[in-house]
Amino acid sequence: MLHHNSVTIADIQAAQKRLFGVANRTPVLTSRTINDRTNSQVFFKCENFQRTGSFKFRGAYNALVQLSPTQQKTGVITHSSGNHAQAIALAGKLLNIPTTIVMPDDAPAVKQIATRGYGAEIILYNRQTTNREELAQNLASDRHLTLIPPYDYPHVIAGQGTTALELIQEVEQLDLVLVCCGGGGLLSGCAIATKALLPNCKIIGVEPALADDATRSFHTKVLHTVTNPDTIADGARTPSLGQITFPLVLQYVDDMVTVSEEAIVRTMFFLWERLKIVVEPTGVLAATALLEDIVIAPGAKIGVIISGGNVDLAQAGRLFHQF
Amino acid sequence: MLHHNSVTIADIQAAQKRLFGVANRTPVLTSRTINDRTNSQVFFKCENFQRTGSFKFRGAYNALVQLSPTQQKTGVITHSSGNHAQAIALAGKLLNIPTTIVMPDDAPAVKQIATRGYGAEIILYNRQTTNREELAQNLASDRHLTLIPPYDYPHVIAGQGTTALELIQEVEQLDLVLVCCGGGGLLSGCAIATKALLPNCKIIGVEPALADDATRSFHTKVLHTVTNPDTIADGARTPSLGQITFPLVLQYVDDMVTVSEEAIVRTMFFLWERLKIVVEPTGVLAATALLEDIVIAPGAKIGVIISGGNVDLAQAGRLFHQF
Numbered sequence: 001m002l003h004h005n006s007v008t009i010a011d012i013q014a015a016q017k018r019l020f021g022v023a024n025r026t027p028v029l030t031s032r033t034i035n036d037r038t039n040s041q042v043f044f045k046c047e048n049f050q051r052t053g054s055f056k057f058r059g060a061y062n063a064l065v066q067l068s069p070t071q072q073k074t075g076v077i078t079h080s081s082g083n084h085a086q087a088i089a090l091a092g093k094l095l096n097i098p099t100t101i102v103m104p105d106d107a108p109a110v111k112q113i114a115t116r117g118y119g120a121e122i123i124l125y126n127r128q129t130t131n132r133e134e135l136a137q138n139l140a141s142d143r144h145l146t147l148i149p150p151y152d153y154p155h156v157i158a159g160q161g162t163t164a165l166e167l168i169q170e171v172e173q174l175d176l177v178l179v180c181c182g183g184g185g186l187l188s189g190c191a192i193a194t195k196a197l198l199p200n201c202k203i204i205g206v207e208p209a210l211a212d213d214a215t216r217s218f219h220t221k222v223l224h225t226v227t228n229p230d231t232i233a234d235g236a237r238t239p240s241l242g243q244i245t246f247p248l249v250l251q252y253v254d255d256m257v258t259v260s261e262e263a264i265v266r267t268m269f270f271l272w273e274r275l276k277i278v279v280e281p282t283g284v285l286a287a288t289a290l291l292e293d294i295v296i297a298p299g300a301k302i303g304v305i306i307s308g309g310n311v312d313l314a315q316a317g318r319l320f321h322q323f
Numbered sequence: 324m325l326h327h328n329s330v331t332i333a334d335i336q337a338a339q340k341r342l343f344g345v346a347n348r349t350p351v352l353t354s355r356t357i358n359d360r361t362n363s364q365v366f367f368k369c370e371n372f373q374r375t376g377s378f379k380f381r382g383a384y385n386a387l388v389q390l391s392p393t394q395q396k397t398g399v400i401t402h403s404s405g406n407h408a409q410a411i412a413l414a415g416k417l418l419n420i421p422t423t424i425v426m427p428d429d430a431p432a433v434k435q436i437a438t439r440g441y442g443a444e445i446i447l448y449n450r451q452t453t454n455r456e457e458l459a460q461n462l463a464s465d466r467h468l469t470l471i472p473p474y475d476y477p478h479v480i481a482g483q484g485t486t487a488l489e490l491i492q493e494v495e496q497l498d499l500v501l502v503c504c505g506g507g508g509l510l511s512g513c514a515i516a517t518k519a520l521l522p523n524c525k526i527i528g529v530e531p532a533l534a535d536d537a538t539r540s541f542h543t544k545v546l547h548t549v550t551n552p553d554t555i556a557d558g559a560r561t562p563s564l565g566q567i568t569f570p571l572v573l574q575y576v577d578d579m580v581t582v583s584e585e586a587i588v589r590t591m592f593f594l595w596e597r598l599k600i601v602v603e604p605t606g607v608l609a610a611t612a613l614l615e616d617i618v619i620a621p622g623a624k625i626g627v628i629i630s631g632g633n634v635d636l637a638q639a640g641r642l643f644h645q646f
Contacts (some may be wrong), residue, residue, distance in 0.1 A: 032374070
């Protein structure tokens with residue numbers, strides 16, 4: 001069991017050592033077109049090239065590798081909109097830990113298939129009628145499985161923070177880092193790493209306007225929730241920040257902004273067409289804030305986290321018919 | 324004017340110096356999934372991340388930068404299925420050289436738009452009724468423009484060869500390099516660079532089966548042509564190897580193979596979904612030969628040139644509906 005809920009730069013640095021040679025050190029891409037358009041220097045940290053197609057592998061592996069031998073032998077369970085599921089499944093496969101995944105029955109087919117492909121047991125539920133946290137808790141109790149939550153868990157947060165740590169190690173100086181926000185694991189982890197290494201660098205979290213719980217929570221300092229938000233950014237459909245991530249976001253993040261669904265699709269199209277990378281809707285949230293002029297920072301060196309690339313290609317193609 | 328038609332490693336190394344800081348040094352991506360599936364180590368040289376979205380910028384810039392001041396002032400003309408057009412247009416813009424592009428009227432809209440966006444004048448023609456070489460030659464004579472052919476031109480071939488040069492500089496040892504083949508500029512340039520630096524490394528060219536002119540020419544040592552081949556790989560619709568590229572391919576390439584249209588689409592889907600990169604049909608030809616087991620080299624270190632990523636995203640989405 002974990003005895004503290006704080007996450008420090010030392011935890012993130014330790015996570016980086018654990019992930020060395022296991023997680024991909026993902027490339028940082030730049031684009032002259034985007035630099036010209038934003039009048040700034042933009043560095044895209046491309047976690048769509050991470051193992052399992054998103055940053056989630058970092059936190060999942062960092063959590064599973066630290067379980068006790070008994071916990072590892074019995075196995076783990078988690079609830080996830082998809083990317084955390086794949087990440088836990090692969091980390092479990094690599095560490096020989098049995099994995100059970102509670103997943104909404106409307107999760108993209110590509111994510112369900114990939115998760116099963118890693119050998120996980122999948123239990124589907126209906127998002128309208130079932131509370132996934134309760135379902136996972138009950139299954140964990142019944143089967144004596146260790147629950148690894150998708151974001152509200154220090155080892156997961158520390159793992160996700162290695163994304164910003166790597167970006168800063170490569171780019172060295174940054175004035176601003178933009179990070180998408182669902183449950184706040186990636187955002188708080190990256191904020192802790194960034195503030196420790198670059199105290200003057202601003203951190204801004206980005207949410208879909210249709211799932212703006214964290215933005216409202218940040219500005220009011222009271223935890224807000226959303227219920228089944230109908231955003232295309234499925235990784236940001238989480239009901240709220242967590243008990244651990246909320247105070248971390250309040251402490252380390254400088255601002256939160258939201259973006260429209262139309263802006264998310266426009267940015268997806270732009271990044272696919274111009275950067276030639278496959279990015280999922282949640283994965284473009286941070287870039288959307290910049291490319292749609294919601295965050296303007298002329299002359300700045302800006303880090304943008306591209307969080308993942310797991311998307312149904314045919315579905316994305318249909319979205320792009322309008323362009 | 325050019326006084327010789329040979330291209331040497333020295334020409335390619337000189338081209339690399341000219342391109343330094345102008346062309347992108349494109350990333351080399353690897354995939355554990357693909358290594359496992361092919362039982363080899365595969366290094367994807369990703370020219371879809373090159374400026375203008377394909378390797379063509381290398382040859383175009385290397386050609387234009389070496390023109391005389393008079394030629395540069397009057398301007399250049401070329402015929403192209405699209406990527407060479409964008410490349411000439413951008414190189415012209417960077418060097419302040421007027422550019423005129425003769426382009427088939429069924430070239431992907433994204434390529435026409437991008438070419439106009441770089442300030443080129445576009446002259447469209449019908450592929451069924453017009454010989455593009457003649458049209459371009461006539462326009463060049465009438466307007467005193469210098470014709471920069473898409474592949475059969477030593478400075479273009481030398482520029483394209485920097486793709487393999489960079490790959491070898493990064494990976495150092497390779498047993499096999501797979502390169503797509505349209506008119507043979509990229510293939511011959513990469514073959515010259517590879518054989519100079521790694522004499523024991525094999526070079527295999529890959530064509531669509533529907534446009535197998537170079538494969539037949541290679542095996543019979545007599546130049547074969549195809550007429551308006553209906554392959555999805557629009558960069559390989561060229562009628563034949565050139566007067567310069569044909570002997571270079573015969574001299575430096577070890578083998579030529581072909582791939583089916585279905586295999587091209589399967590490989591596109593696979594690379595988009597698993598590598599998270601946007602690659603055009605022609606861009607996956609080399610990868611297709613490997614992933615469809617047409618070329619098998621267990622235990623080998625294999626370089627695969629991903630030549631470009633300029634594709635209509637909605638159209639690609641429709642192709643992917645079957646998966």
